[in-house]
Amino acid sequence: MSRNITQLKRALTPEQKSDRRDTLLVTAKTLFMDAGYEGFSMGLLSKRAGVAKGTLYLYFGTKEEVLLSLYSLELERFCSELTAGISSVMTDAEFISRIYETSVSDPLFLALHARLGTVIEQNISVDALIISKRAMAKQFHAMVNQLSGPLNLNSEQTLSALSGISALLTGSFDGASRQAFEGENIPEDVASFMGHFDLKTRFEKSAGYILQGIRASRC
Amino acid sequence: MSRNITQLKRALTPEQKSDRRDTLLVTAKTLFMDAGYEGFSMGLLSKRAGVAKGTLYLYFGTKEEVLLSLYSLELERFCSELTAGISSVMTDAEFISRIYETSVSDPLFLALHARLGTVIEQNISVDALIISKRAMAKQFHAMVNQLSGPLNLNSEQTLSALSGISALLTGSFDGASRQAFEGENIPEDVASFMGHFDLKTRFEKSAGYILQGIRASRC
DNA sequence: AAATTTAATGACTGGCGGTCATTTGTCAAG
DNA sequence: CTTGACAAATGACCGCCAGTCATTAAATTT
Numbered sequence: 001m002s003r004n005i006t007q008l009k010r011a012l013t014p015e016q017k018s019d020r021r022d023t024l025l026v027t028a029k030t031l032f033m034d035a036g037y038e039g040f041s042m043g044l045l046s047k048r049a050g051v052a053k054g055t056l057y058l059y060f061g062t063k064e065e066v067l068l069s070l071y072s073l074e075l076e077r078f079c080s081e082l083t084a085g086i087s088s089v090m091t092d093a094e095f096i097s098r099i100y101e102t103s104v105s106d107p108l109f110l111a112l113h114a115r116l117g118t119v120i121e122q123n124i125s126v127d128a129l130i131i132s133k134r135a136m137a138k139q140f141h142a143m144v145n146q147l148s149g150p151l152n153l154n155s156e157q158t159l160s161a162l163s164g165i166s167a168l169l170t171g172s173f174d175g176a177s178r179q180a181f182e183g184e185n186i187p188e189d190v191a192s193f194m195g196h197f198d199l200k201t202r203f204e205k206s207a208g209y210i211l212q213g214i215r216a217s218r219c
Numbered sequence: 220m221s222r223n224i225t226q227l228k229r230a231l232t233p234e235q236k237s238d239r240r241d242t243l244l245v246t247a248k249t250l251f252m253d254a255g256y257e258g259f260s261m262g263l264l265s266k267r268a269g270v271a272k273g274t275l276y277l278y279f280g281t282k283e284e285v286l287l288s289l290y291s292l293e294l295e296r297f298c299s300e301l302t303a304g305i306s307s308v309m310t311d312a313e314f315i316s317r318i319y320e321t322s323v324s325d326p327l328f329l330a331l332h333a334r335l336g337t338v339i340e341q342n343i344s345v346d347a348l349i350i351s352k353r354a355m356a357k358q359f360h361a362m363v364n365q366l367s368g369p370l371n372l373n374s375e376q377t378l379s380a381l382s383g384i385s386a387l388l389t390g391s392f393d394g395a396s397r398q399a400f401e402g403e404n405i406p407e408d409v410a411s412f413m414g415h416f417d418l419k420t421r422f423e424k425s426a427g428y429i430l431q432g433i434r435a436s437r438c
Numbered sequence: 439a440a441a442t443t444t445a446a447t448g449a450c451t452g453g454c455g456g457t458c459a460t461t462t463g464t465c466a467a468g
Numbered sequence: 469c470t471t472g473a474c475a476a477a478t479g480a481c482c483g484c485c486a487g488t489c490a491t492t493a494a495a496t497t498t
Contacts, residue, residue, distance in 0.1 A: 010463055010476045017476095038341055042455065052478045054457075063455065114337050117393035118330075122257055123455095126403050137412040163415055164425035167390025174336035174389050184345050193356035196382055206383035209432025210425050229445045229494055236445095261486065271447045273488075282486065342486095 021059045024049055025073065028066050029108065037111055040067070064123040071112040071120065072135050078102055078109055079139045083146040090150040092211040096165075096204050103169060104199075113166075114173040157214050164210045172203040240278045243268055244292065247285050248327065256330055259286070283342040290331040290339065291354050297321055297328055298358045302365040309369040311430040315384075315423050322388060323418075332385075333392040376433050383429045391422040 011017040027049040032040050042063050046053040060066045082102045090098075103110055112120065121129060140162060148158040175197040186194075196202070230236045246268040251259050261282050265272040279285045301321045309317075322329055331339065340348060359381060367377040395418040405413075415421070 008464080012464070012476075037337075041453080043453080053455090054479065055477055057456065058476070111337075114393070117396040118256075118333050119338060121397040124397075129397065130406060130409050133409045133412060134406075137408065140412070159415065160424065163394075163421055164387075164428070167394060167421060167425065168383075168386055169390065170393050171386025171389035174333070175386060177336040178340040178343075178348065187349060187353075189356065190349050190352045193352060193359070196378065202382060202386060205379065206386065206425075206429050206432075209383070209429045212432050212435070213425075213428025216431070231445075231495070260484085262484080272486090273448065274446055276487065277445070 017059070021069075024051075024056065024059055025066070025069055028070055029073075032067075032070065032108055032111075037115065042066075061125050061128060062123050064120045065125075065128050067112060067120050068116075068124055068128065068132050070108065071116060072132060074106060074109045074112055075136060075139050077106060079143055081105065083143060086146070086150050088150055089152070092151075092208060092215075095147075095151060096207045096211070099165060099169075099207070100200060100203060110169065110173045111177075114170045114177065116170075151211075153214065157217075161211055161214050164214075165207050168203055168206050168210070172197075172199050172206075175199075175202065236278070240288075243270075243275065243278055244285070244288055247289055248292075251286075251289065251327055251330075256334065261285075280344050280347060281342050283339045284344075284347050286331060286339050287335075287343055287347065287351050289327065290335060291351060293325060293328045293331055294355060294358050296325060298362055300324065302362060305365070305369050307369055308371070311370075311427060311434075314366075314370060315426045315430070318384060318388075318426070319419060319422060329388065329392045330396075333389045333396065335389075370430075372433065376436075380430055380433050383433075384426050387422055387425050387429070391416075391418050391425075394418075394421065 008016070011020045024045075028040075028045055031045055031048050035041075035044065040063075042053055042056055045066070046056055049056075056066075060069065082098060086098075103113075121132075124132070140159065143162060144155050144158045147162075148155050151158060151161070153161065176199040230239045243264075247259075247264055250264055250267050254260075254263065259282075261272055261275055264285070265275055268275075275285075279288065301317060305317075322332075340351075343351070359378065362381060363374050363377045366381075367374050370377060370380070372380065394416040
């Protein structure tokens with residue numbers, strides 16, 4: 001008879017394997033929080049999870065597949081947090097502020113989102129990519145369904161808005177991701193220039209214009 | 220007396236060192252074109268340039284400093300190509316199309332631009348970062364000066380537009396950078412979803428809204 | 439010609455992602 | 469209860485990487 005995974009030293013059934021994969025992802029998240037993207041390694045993950053390095057590769061094809069799976073979870077979290085308890089109507093400003101707050105409320109989300117295409121997906125098998133894209137599509141459609149009403153836009157417009165805003169998030173985070181130097185003395189001219197690349201203001205400003213533009217093209 | 224660098228086996232004067240650094244960057248560009256971002260390594264660069272690996276580190280602090288220097292050159296190229304021969308007035312659509320064409324006309328630009336903050340600048344000394352940011356500021360101000368007239372926007376508006384558009388470029392490129400699988404058979408639903416993340420359409424659409432929004436906030 | 443300076447070298451290190459022959463936990467058959 | 473089959477788990481191992489530094493030698497100065 002099949003016992004609980006925690007009592008076994010091996011995962012045998014598909015359910016047990018799935019459970020083990022999930023717990024590996026939970027550990028991976030704690031590692032990512034402590035070490036950041038650059039400090040995340042399979043060696044550290046295997047130590048922290050208490051398994052051999054080879055074991056990780058039974059559950060994930062590459063390191064990036066771990067991170068992509070982490071991103072899928074983050075996107076789910078983002079989607080449900082974004083759509084939880086929204087009222088039936090919503091101003092653009094409310095919506096954008098909500099997107100921003102939901103994005104930054106878990107530090108993993110933007111760190112992964114901003115590296116999705118250029119880094120993470122560069123080392124992913126086609127099969128894993130298809131699974132991931134399908135999961136993303138599901139989340140996007142869920143958001144479209146839940147948001148198009150409150151935003152008073154049709155589905156196509158809502159998807160277009162989300163697409164633009166998603167790109168903007170990536171770009172705004174990228175510009176702000178080399179955080180400025182605790183205590184380092186930055187010359188005034190450089191500091192002033194870098195001030196134009198603050199995540200929140202840069203994102204919210206352009207996001208507002210995008211929504212406004214989509215709204216104007218309604219007719 | 221100081222001779223030409225090509226006749227010497229060593230760079231002694233500051234000018235000779237600067238020349239050698241420049242030729243290393245030229246070689247680095249050819250390597251990047253052949254190998255791409257992921258395939259770019261200091262070992263390959265040293266081989267192709269005909270110098271020892273240690274020599275590279277006399278001219279660049281890290282691999283990312285090579286790439287950041289490459290990006291600076293690309294940004295210069297972008298800036299001058301973007302502003303070369305523009306007429307005194309310009310529609311938003313013309314401007315945006317010009318930005319797009321100038322971006323894609325050299326394959327290095329977007330590949331580096333989209334990884335600038337999240338990857339490249341993560342392994343750069345503060346000193347090198349300050350130099351780079353100052354160079355970027357110079358290019359941005361040059362673009363603002365040359366474009367605000369033709370766009371009929373004030374300086375602040377133009378800078379704001381460039382900032383938003385820059386973020387949008389990063390995000391749009393990221394979403395399209397896992398190019399789709401020569402010959403791989405992608406399921407219809409996934410292919411259709413990924414169709415929403417085409418670089419050109421995604422960029423131009425939102426960029427248009429941003430300009431439009433900035434124009435509307437003129438008064 | 440000798441001494442000085444310092445650019446250039448490349449063997450070396452530690453750590454990485456990823457592999458695979460071997461070990462061993464688990465279950466089912468006799 | 470024993471035996472055999474299966475496959476999950478292991479960790480030593482591989483090749484590659486970024487980056488270092490004691491040593492070498494090219495150029496200039498004395």
